[in-house]
């Protein structure tokens with residue numbers, strides 16, 4: 001299927017965007033150049049009504065990110081522009097970073113359950129990584145003048161392979177750990193009472209499902225651990241609730257295709273998203289075309305709000 005829309009787009013309002021000149025206007029212009037009919041801005045947002053934001057999300061409030069509504073030019077070159085959000089789901093303590101009240105300001109909500117690179121915020125460290133972090137922190141504190149706060153700030157965002165030299169025990173079965181976490185977090189998200197309220201208001205989809213951000217080299221091995229009946233159960237629930245499943249440029253691997261095929265067979269509807277953080281990478285949306293083609297995904301398999 002020709003990719004005619006992209007409902008997962010960041011711009012400069014997401015602090016992880018490498019392109020500080022990525023304005024709404026530039027994104028819209030690029031969408032028009034690419035022939036896209038509908039786009040949705042989905043900057044990272046933690047609704048300030050919900051407690052528990054980390055340092056990054058304290059800056060990405062709903063009020064801050066909704067300024068984009070005043071930045072969309074009157075002439076959108078024929079592109080239909082929606083304003084949504086990519087919020088956060090912290091599976092480790094079942095916290096959803098968006099309230100139903102906040103969702104009223106959005107056209108669409110993307111929820112990731114797989115931002116596992118945010119260690120000890122989204123997912124608890126597996127024991128060997130926690131030990132490596134503690135080991136490195138101890139070494140930093142042994143340097144005169146380094147404070148506890150400085151050591152914590154240094155160590156907290158690190159992940160493999162940066163932590164590898166500080167492992168004190170083998171990393172063990174990380175693929176299995178990730179598989180268990182992502183199955184649990186997907187399921188607990190679908191059971192979250194606030195999600196059920198939001199679903200009565202706006203369309204919701206899962207961003208990059210079962211793609212462990214920061215650990216992508218483990219993705220295929222991890223997916224192979226999750227058997228068909230588990231995916232059938234999870235995607236059956238998503239379909240019953242009307243929660244969409246995102247297809248993005250990273251879906252082109254065998255285990256990922258097996259998973260998406262099950263989602264389709266269980267009746268899930270899909271969204272298309274490049275997850276571009278700059279207009280320069282928006283062409284990536286076309287990398288979804290071989291995936292939709294091989295899976296036989298057509299317009300009727302997309303969430304209705306994607307259709308212009």
Ligand SMILES: [Zn+2]
Nearest residue numbers: 086112207208
């Ligand atoms: Zn994401």
Ligand SMILES: [Zn+2]
Nearest residue numbers: 008010086275
């Ligand atoms: Zn994103």
